[in-house]
Amino acid sequence: MADYFPFDPNPRTPSRPAPPGAIDAQFHILGPREKYPVRPGAAYEMPTATPAALKRVHAALGFRRGIVVQTTTYGEDHTVVLDALAELGPGYKGCANALVFEARDDAYLHKLHDAGVRGARFSFRQALGAVLSKPAFERAVARIRELGWYMKIQPEQSGILESLPWIEQITDIPVLIDHMGRANADLGPERDPNVRTLSELLGRGNFWVMLSLGEKVSTQGAPYEDVVPIARALIDAAPHRCVWGSDWPHPVSKKQPPNDADLLELLYRYVRSDDELRRILVDNPSALFGYGGEA
Template structure:
């Protein structure tokens, strides 16, 4: 078992429940190991985080929809995602790991699509051991176009600037995770990742996930130094920001916060009910292909 900390064991209700129709744009399902073996060469293994545990968190937050994101722990083996989609029901969709494009047949990709997969997450972090070669990346982009999927980018520890040349000229939907992983000590006006992300957002096909505030912060709870970073991104593209819990908070070197703390952090990012509705409901529904609420 890994040495990383598991998720908070007692999810609490936030100061106000999530809006009706809210979508958690990123969480992960992990283990148990005896059923879902870790891929050879995986950079990390996390404590078990089952669909049942996820449901307890979402019930506490008032969330009934969300996106399961395949971790590099399992790579191209998406059984854990397919089983979780079946367990969680029609409110949930998924994002594959880009390694799937190295081996999956068109029929297998269609099976993922039919199950609710609508995108693929790409990593450019060599330490994770899940980086496609350039030819494989180009083929994967072609498959994204065929399937109508979005690209999801996992930032490096130092942000997106070093890897942005891979994807900045694409014209398909691209979702940048974790606010581009900026350096909170630099603030919104001096961080090069925020500057680059604002340029990308101006193009119209780039999206950003307001997540990982607890790890981006250098001051710790209540994460005051992250609020201006998120605020700049919301101002840049209010119709293309989404929010994700990142439960169960992989590779946490200290105990993760209660997930209600993270939803309440989003409440501090926004200036209006309209912004909150866009980020929690309308924007992710558009990106991930949800039908409009009745």
């Protein structure tokens, strides 16, 4: 299994903190291995990233709320998410891995729901070894509908287009597309069919986008100027259905990930106003993730 770079252990304070009530729409908890065994066939394993380390990052950035997302590393066994939610406290909620629908019973799903899980992440990338069959996918969508959860989509490396046959017919549940649909920064928003397709999906009303992974979508590298027009096009397409996630601890990083303050400051360059920033970090994720009036 390949070695990947760990997160920066010294999160700096950004140029300004996140607004009060900000929500990190995606981070992961990983390890330690002796406590949370990696599932057989997992595509990757990362250096340990604990709730305590996450708290340090969030404290530096100004976050007290967020969504811990189950990785394919653990598949249907959500012990790491359940333990993290118990340790992190009431400001935090969870997102399951879709394998849980095929491998676990309704009692387990209700256990996740009671712990604060409100969505499930789907991957159609065969390399990750966590893809449901089409019949299992249809059953999972039905259960999401019954539970009142949202669907979360991890795009292919080549972009969101390859996932369309799975998701384009879904109209009655929220669907969150991760990582700006893995747009092609070399093409830019005007020429990239991924951005055009994602913008069309956003126009339907039930699709959302996470403005994350700018550091990997970028082909120019820091300070990632080539992703700013892409993010801006997506915000303009659906200003009330954009959220932001740190993707900490930055799984499958083949070079040292940036300091997390750099990524928050990249979001600051996407937006045009404080009102827009608050919408992306507070209002939109509060609605999608079911926070209601929680502070």
